[in-house]
Amino acid sequence: MEDRVIVDIQDHIAHVRLNRADKMNALDEAMFAGIIEAGESLKTNKDVRAVVLSGEGRAFCAGLDMGNFSNMANGNSDGSAESSDDGLGRLERRTHGLANRAQYTSWVWRELPVPVIAALHGVAYGGGCQISMGADIRYAAPGTKISIMEMKWGLVPDMGATPYMHKLLRDDVLRELTYTNKVIEAEEAQALGLVTRVIENPIAAALATAEQIAGRNPDAIRGAKRILNDAPFQHPQDILLAESREQDQLIGFPNQIEAVMANMEKRAPKFGQ
Structure with missing residues (x-):
C-alpha cells in the first residue's frame, strides 16, 4: 500500500493520500489494491473518528490508468491482468460484499463507520470522480475539473458511485453528464450537487472539518452515518425507527454524558472509544 497510498493518523484523524503524482494518481493495479487496503484497515481502527481523502501532486485522480485499457483489449473487462474461468464473467462476480473489486x-x-471528506484538486475524472462519491463530503479547489468520463472510452460508470450520484443529481442532469462525459468545473459541480463546497485550500478545509467531527461524541457520529447511509434507500417509517434505535444507544451512555458535561463546563470533551 505504501507505494500507492499513504495513510497518516493523528489526533483521531486519518489522512489518506493517493500517491502516484507522476501519473496524476491514475488507477493501476497497485492503486486499486492500495485504496482497498487503506479502507479496510481504517474500518477496524476504533481510534479513527474522521478520514480525509486527497491526492498528491497536480490532481486528485485522473481515472483509470491507460495500461488497464490494454488489459480490456485483451479480454479482461475489469481492466486487470487476471481473468476468470468460472463462467461468471469478470465484473459480475461479487468479491467485496455487495461490490466487485x-x-x-x-x-x-x-x-x-466514520465520516470521510474528499479534498479534490486538479482533476477528478472517471474512476477518480466515482471514488470521491464514496466520501460523505467533497471539498474542491476552484477550477477543479470533474467528469463522469467512462463514456469517452465506450464504457458505463461502474465503480460504485451510481446509487449516490442518482441521489445527488437530478435524473436528467446525471444522464447528460453520463451520456456526454462532459467535463465540468468545481463551481458548476457545486451548483449541481456533486461538490459540497468550493474552497481555495480543500485539504486544509477538509482537515479542519475532520477536526470538528473528531471532537464530537464518536458514538453519535457513527450512528448518524449509519442513518444517513441508509436513508436514501428506505421508507420514511424505517428512517424514523432507525433514528429512535440509534438514540436509545446514546442517551445516558458515557460519551453522551461527557458531551453534555463538557458543554456545560465549557471545556474540551474527553471521549472514550
Whole structure:
C-alpha cells in the first residue's frame, strides 16, 4: 500500500493520500489494491473518528490508468491482468460484499463507520470522480475539473458511485453528464450537487472539518452515518425507527454524558472509544 497510498493518523484523524503524482494518481493495479487496503484497515481502527481523502501532486485522480485499457483489449473487462474461468464473467462476480473489486474502491468509504471528506484538486475524472462519491463530503479547489468520463472510452460508470450520484443529481442532469462525459468545473459541480463546497485550500478545509467531527461524541457520529447511509434507500417509517434505535444507544451512555458535561463546563470533551 505504501507505494500507492499513504495513510497518516493523528489526533483521531486519518489522512489518506493517493500517491502516484507522476501519473496524476491514475488507477493501476497497485492503486486499486492500495485504496482497498487503506479502507479496510481504517474500518477496524476504533481510534479513527474522521478520514480525509486527497491526492498528491497536480490532481486528485485522473481515472483509470491507460495500461488497464490494454488489459480490456485483451479480454479482461475489469481492466486487470487476471481473468476468470468460472463462467461468471469478470465484473459480475461479487468479491467485496455487495461490490466487485473496482466498485469497492468507492464503496469502502461508505462502509467506514466514520465520516470521510474528499479534498479534490486538479482533476477528478472517471474512476477518480466515482471514488470521491464514496466520501460523505467533497471539498474542491476552484477550477477543479470533474467528469463522469467512462463514456469517452465506450464504457458505463461502474465503480460504485451510481446509487449516490442518482441521489445527488437530478435524473436528467446525471444522464447528460453520463451520456456526454462532459467535463465540468468545481463551481458548476457545486451548483449541481456533486461538490459540497468550493474552497481555495480543500485539504486544509477538509482537515479542519475532520477536526470538528473528531471532537464530537464518536458514538453519535457513527450512528448518524449509519442513518444517513441508509436513508436514501428506505421508507420514511424505517428512517424514523432507525433514528429512535440509534438514540436509545446514546442517551445516558458515557460519551453522551461527557458531551453534555463538557458543554456545560465549557471545556474540551474527553471521549472514550
